[in-house]
Amino acid sequence: MIDIERVQRVSGIVGNSDAIREVLDMIVQVAPVDISVLITGESGTGKEMVAKAIHKLSRRAQYPMVTVNCGAIPAGIIESELFGHKKGAYTGASEDRKGYFETAHKGTIFLDEIGETPLETQVKLLRVLESGEFMRVGDSRTLYTDVRVIAATNKDLGEKAHKGEFRQDLYYRLKTVTIHIPPLRHRVEDIAPLVERFALEFTRNNDMVYRGFMPEAIRLMKRAEWPGNVRELKNFVESILVLEKGERITAEMVERQLGRNIPPVGPKNRLLPVVVDQSAEQAERELILRQLFLLRQDVESIKQALAGQPGVPVGHDIAYLPDSAVEPLHPALKIDEHDQRLIRDEAIGDMTLEELEREAITRTLQFFNNNRRAAARSLGMSERTLYRKINEYGLEPKIKRTTGDR
């Protein structure tokens, strides 16, 4: 059985937005069935990734997936590329040659940028899609191939068909099963997990230190437009990590990079606020996880520093808090010799989100001297939510300070 988790594992597709969940759901449904699929979406949204996922999860996975970029092959040779040719079919055709449809026999053919295929070729595509039949160029024998067709386009094929630039019949044949991937700016909640994935992958592959992105940096990235979508985001993450040489990435760094390296597109300011279609609950959860992530890295730094490794900064950019709380220490926490409360390494993986949230809230309140407004802003939650959580977790008496800020 295929499920969403398996699709994510096999394909590496990252994202928790409803849009991505729907895409994953579609993959689950269509992968095992021998049906052609049209994938639509702007450039860089992950169309090829989805095509690969469908192939890998299909019964054809053992056989090749042949990718053809229809937009990159000159019109004059595209038919010979797709269907092959017979020796002598034209000048220079000194041998019989197999085309991609033959090479992909029993497997999958991925026709990328199908909107760019010349109209004459489209008739032949329709035929092979419907019956598996085709002819090599210059040959009169009909050949048969068993391929599954996956096509992709960043164009509005419907409009092209309407204008006569794309065959109606082929369009209708293709669009029966359509998977649409929305642009990144319409699913900004995917940005944090994507950044995490790209950063971890990149730093691991290049033996680089990685200290994470500050929540503010991520928030800023969510407000950018990303016309190149996930591809652009990935390049951005990699270049900022290189340029900042292992520093924790701050909002200032992001602002500098976004402004300098990516030309503004259109009349709109890239950093104008956009509607963030993310529930408050989700946003909170994300922030807490991020805090945990940063904490874990600091634990690492400190451990290394204590082990006497020179040159490792001890939490130089994060404020550790004296343990002024009187509550008994949670078993997942420890106090080090600098009087700092840390989450034990061994506890990572055991602490529930609630415990982490409680800890994050307690420490943030302490940090801001019990100023709830500042704490709420820093945690990225409303004051009202913070109040509710303080009551819920019974934090009130434990974080009272003698200074009595409020």
Ligand SMILES: Nc1ncnc2c1ncn2[C@@H]1O[C@H](COP(=O)(O)OP(=O)(O)O)[C@@H](O)[C@H]1O
């Ligand atoms: N949801 C995603 N999760 C992880 N990586 C992604 C995702 N979407 C796109 N990418 C990455 O972004 C880049 C562009 O993806 P690609 O599938 O080539 O897009 P498209 O074919 O739509 O132009 C690739 O490096 C791909 O691995």
Ligand SMILES: [Mg+2]
């Ligand atoms: Mg592509």
